[in-house]
Amino acid sequence: MNKKNWLLGSMLAGCILLIFLQLSLQMNFANNWQLIFWQLRLPRLLFVLGTGLCLGLSTLLLAATLRQPYIDGSMLGIANGAELLVALLTIINANVLTYRVLVGALAGVLCLFLLRGSVFKLKTRPVFMIIGGFCLAMFFNALTVILTSNSGWTGKSMGNVTWMDVIWLLIILVGGSFFWLLYGRYLPYFALPEIQTRQLAFPENQVAMTFQIIAALWLGAATAVLGTAFFAGVVLNQLIKELTKLGLVARLPLVAIFSILMILTADTLGHFAFYPTELPTNAVLLLLLTPAFVFLIVRWSRAL
Secondary structure, eight states, X not given: OOHHHHHHHHHHHHHHHHHHHHHHTTOTTOTTHHHHIIIIIHHHHHXXXXXXXXXXXXXXXXXXXXXXXXXXXXXXXXXHHHHHHHHHHHHHOGGGGGGHHHHHHHHHHHHHHHHHTTXXXXXXXXXXXXXXXXXXXXXXXXXXXXXXXXXXXXXXXXGGOOHHHHHXXXXXXXXXXXXXXXXXXXXXXXXXXXXXXXXXXXXXXXHHHHHHHHHHHHHHHHHHHHOOOTTHHHHHHHHHHHHHOOOTTTTHHHHHHHHHHHHHHHHHHXXXXXXXXXXXXXXXXXXXXXHHHHHHHHHHHHHO
């Protein structure tokens, strides 16, 4: 068994174990366990699985199409922009919370077009692009904090996931996957130097925009409930790249499964570590990824 298959098998086994724990822990002490299972545990679990898929693959798509491996949607303001619009519309009309996943997805696309008209024009100067995106993210985050202070807003929690959230996430995932199937054959072109793709008459800008819209839809939908997890996507993507040395397309399944595994781990710990007190899944995720981030920094410094 090669390293890729061993990693994939280990991560799948970890996911299965965590799924079992999520569905079974603390159930013996509940008299209304059927209601808890069908209305709380199962929709939450399904949403967590979809969120992991969205986070991992959206990072890979943005990094590939922007040709910047050390970047993700949280660093560009897409996640914070989606979070801001969901919070704003929920405060104006509380009924919007029912459709927060859809609103988050559409907000992600709006932020993407804003970025394409401004920050993405600095693609040839990656440091300035990252700084510009990060400033936009901080601006959106500041507005969200101001808007939600003392407002009673109940966003950014996996504890209140509903079946409506799951249905909208599934629709957005399936819709994005459909366009991925149509354009997926073009993804390997982004592993080639830009000058070479021009010589091949490859319509890079058009294809990149399609993949970026898919990434923005998925990230916005996931962020509407999870909240922003700064740098999480970069760490997930780069850790798999460092451990396997695989190319863009070859590491797609590994990044997807690893992202699901980490979100599952974070949500399981956030839900059960101090049960019945709930910890934010995005905060637990960042804590879990801190050792991986340190590992990457050490690895990169030794490669200099």
